[in-house]
Amino acid sequence: MGSEAKKLLKISGLKKHFATGGGLLRKKKLVQAVNGLDFEIFEGETLGLVGESGCGKSTAGRTILQLYQATEGSVLYDDVDLTKLNKQELLPYRRKMQIIFQDPYSSLNPRLTVGSTISEPLLIHQPEMKKKERLEAGQALLEKVNLDPSFVNRFPHEFSGGQRQRIGIARALAVKPDFIVCDEPISALDVSVQAQVVTLLEDLQSEFQLTYLFIAHDLSMVRHISTRVAVMYLGKIVEIADRDELYEKPLHPYTKALLAAIPVPDPVYAKKHPVKQLEGEVPSPLNPPKGCFFSPRCPLAQKICFEQSPPLEEKGPGHPVACHMV
């Protein structure tokens, strides 16, 4: 995308905490799902957001879209802070930002025909549209995602997982968005179908100049689709870099460990680079460790790591890392 690319979104100090438990006599606990994110998303790029389950990547995506109200911090879309807008003011931005969900089974209403599902966003964002126009728009969208336009009258249960995911994509495209959060769009799909959906997303991106935030835990697919990649650990970003730089010269010890743990589908490579394991488990976001969140599992940890949380700092051009030891 180059350096001339325009910033579409600027996220600063974004936090999202959920209160949980609590009762008459018990104190509420805070799940610190997203714990201060700072990054930018450039127009036309695909930013991959990776991390293990529970690291807050989906929460981050939804908080950026204002589906969750941010606890702290700001989300600037074209220099407008979305967190400060009321419902009415937010509506035009809702049109610009859409989401594709992980589970193609639960994210489609089983009682709505595919046509109604796809054209429902138009009902809200373009209420002046006539019913017939909406139907035609729905058919055109189905064609865009390589499905038969005659499917508009069918119901979701008649479709396979991959087809449903295409319907979900068509729904997201209906209002001509600029930015789409893809929240693990392929992890529920069969391996042979994943590639279909990924190539479709790539084609649509170049056709409509879309910007993606691609959330996933499959690091090899993320390398394939992303322009840049951000790695999250326990609600914080630990490293952001251009795709090839991140995979070839990872700097943060967590990124290194994550990459070393992936079983590569190549027995020759596997022999030379056996899967390395990272000891321990991700701590609970209810009670994150002091200092650097990764310190209890980190092979490089020194005294300072257990006391101070490292800031996300540029350690190379366009390559911020949050680590004292880099």
Next chain:
Amino acid sequence: MSTILDVRNLQTRFYTREGVVKAVNGISYTVDQGEILAIVGESGCGKSVGVLSLLQLIQQPPGRIESGQAFFQGVDLLALTDREIREKRGKEIGMIFQDPLTSLNPVLTIRRQMTEGLIKHYRMGSTEAYTRAVELLKLVGISNAEKRMGEYTFQFSGGMRQRVMIAIALACNPQLLIADEPTTALDVTIQAQIMNLVKEVQKEFGMAVIWITHDLGVVANFAQNVQVMYAGYIVEKCSVPELFSSPAHPYTIGLLNSLPHMNTKEHRRLEAISGSPPNLMTLGEGCPFAPRCERVTERCRVENPILEPVREGHVVACWNVDGADGADGADGRTDHGQ
């Protein structure tokens, strides 16, 4: 090496209200002592039902094992009575399931679940079984084992539960360990821990392992031999290096081409297999992969191919693999890569 498991023409169907689901359609294979065999395929291809049938763990009805034999050390598992098969389960054949949360009992302590097999199969006393169980928990890397024996599953994380499952499966020193997607529900870093753990205990105990997965990365890193399943059939079987260097079945080739390569800078377009896996209720006469296959011919639509050798130790079920074509598979793969 001697054969420990010999499965012949296993066929399992489910009789549901909507129709008959042909889950496993006559599969035959063998497992040697100390071998790690991976069974790979997509969801619904019959890989789990195939191994669950061996232990008669299919709910009957609606399920029914229509035909087949499965000789485990010379004894046909499918011909055993309930009482007899119970002697095999957990004792000679250990099993790890995909979801450690639902396969452990939430209202029993870890101790109860760990020692159950030992007390039942080996008539151990409670203290003796306890000592052995603590040893096993330590073996699978659970610290503070004595204290954790009194805890319940909800007090364990996903990775720790899977370790407990492995410890239970190993408790009676099985000769065969069946692992049904044991790492699918886990994160990659935990998956690496579990894979290395099973490798270690496999080396130590010398047992055979059947590892079911849909992840070709896991296959490449873990197994010696592999069989690919599609729609209830085994479509290809060979050693792991062979599968990746010269895949022969169009489905296998398609799967490999649809994977992104993590270690290269080049950005190639992924080659997707068109269509989706077939409905097992409406399987026709021909090759089940025919509707999605690029090499499809008239014969494929009417006649289902049988497994035939293309090379030493490499069998494929496809009408359109001749000797040269098999090697082309590998070339085809790199061609697509450019």
